Amino acid sequence: MPVGLLTLAGIERAAHAQLPPEIWDFIEGGSGAERTLTANREMFGRHALRPRTLVDVSACDPALTLLGAPLRLPLGIAPMAYHRLVDPEGETATARAAGRAGALLVAGMFASRTLEEIAAAATGPLWLQLYWLRERVVLAALVERAEAAGYGALVLTVDAPRIGRRLRDLRNGFAVPSAVRAVNLDQALTAASHRATAGRSGIAEHAREQFDPALSWTDLAWLRERTRLPLVLKGILTAEDARLAVEHGVDAVLVSNHGGRQLDGAMPALAALPEVVDAVPAELPVLFDGGVRSGTDLAIALALGARAVLVGRPALWGLATDGEAGVHRVLDLLREELEHTMALLGRPRLADLDRTVLAPWPCPAG
Ligand SMILES: Cc1cc2nc3c(=O)[nH]c(=O)nc-3n(C[C@H](O)[C@H](O)[C@H](O)COP(=O)(O)O)c2cc1C
């Protein structure tokens, strides 16, 4: 293994070196001035760890069950559109890697392989992410297919009534290359994503046409009636919305600001995590994504109350550099680093990772 690939940052550099600039910008970019994107990372640096000593750490066990799914560690891959932008195989390679690592895969509604192909490749827990389309029949059909194919939960993304102003995509006039398609949707529905126009983003245009910006809390009942699958809301950042999510009967919430790609200036995801955790009953799983790049980051999010943590961009870096093996390398590095962190922290069980693990950084004087 090349020495640079000992960290996710090394894999990121390798992916950057080989991807076309407009694809890199689409993946890496955030919205607006990218304040939230930057802050997602910076927040992890505000926490120091408080290691305990003389604890038997000969067996560190990060395994858990999440909404009925057995995971070897509290880690998953966040839903991301179009994995074939970076690898000819796309989501099926990602699914095999996740299964081998014992991690969760959340496939995206805009996957570039069919839901059935992804399910056939998956050997571990698999969930499906949805955006709420104006055409509810399309949504209903996808839900039916997901159930038939064995998906274990639905993740409804609620932070995107429209697409954030992603300046890199606007400057690049970004359009999804015609060879890469959201194959689970009718081609007519996604045509705008493939239309390159100077100063515009094909993805934003497409979302403007298709996403339903009128969606509100009362609509969730429509989705609930159509499925027996657990429902997760993705994009919750406040205690108010966390409480509403509980009132509306969701099975889990995912604290996320969409990797800094939606509302620029939104709270860094890690800063939002404690208020959401404190607002929901202890048994309701709170998941987290945004800026996780190491096992230390994972441990910090778990200590703040996340039941499991998802990574977005790092999975695509792995996929771009070495297909299935690359994604597996990313997940395996995170597992290795998490177990290492748990051992040196003197917290061999996930239940030991609570807020007593954390202190502010820099440590207060005196
Ligand atoms: C290229 C890319 C595509 C994404 N596509 C989706 C999507 O289709 N649906 C969704 O809910 N979130 C999407 N996201 C957001 C991720 O699910 C996740 O919230 C975010 O990437 C987490 O932050 P991280 O990349 O810093 O780990 C996407 C993110 C990226 C980078």
Ligand SMILES: CC(C)CC(=O)C(=O)O
């Ligand atoms: C197709 C897009 C709507 C995918 C997305 O959510 C994103 O790029 O962040």
